[in-house]
Amino acid sequence: MMKLRVYGIKNCNTMKKTFDFLESEGIEYEFIDYKKRAPETALLVKFADKVGFEALINKRGTTYRKLDDEDKEKLDSERSALAVLAAKSSMIKRPIVEFPSGDLVLGFEPDQIKERMG
DSSP states (O other): OOOEEEEEOTTOHHHHHHHHHHHHTTOOEEEEETTTSOOOHHHHHHHHHHHOHHHHBOOSSHHHHHOOHHHHHHTTSHHHHHHHHHHOGGGBOSOEEEOTTSOEEESSOHHHHHHHHO
16 A cells, blocks of 8 residues: 655755654655656646646745746646746645545645545
8 A cells, every 4th residue: 555645845944844753753755856757737637636736836945936937827827837847847836745545645744645645
């Protein structure tokens, strides 16, 4: 059976909170670091099918704020938005927690994680 998977970037403060929470709860997980293994478009499509592509976009981060208007316009359409996210993985909401069931939790949401762990 698949372990819990956590997608994100190791040095992010939200990720550090997530790791600390999972470890304090004794929850085993596999970490997929976008900086070591860039997300494939197929993975992003799978996530977008579950939560909608808009939910994947982190509009609070520096990467988003630095985008030019042309790239920001690309975020209006799923196909072009996913291409931008694949190229600029630091713009993907963090963490994305994927459960063995396929359920996803976006962002650091300890209550949602515990609830889905049963």
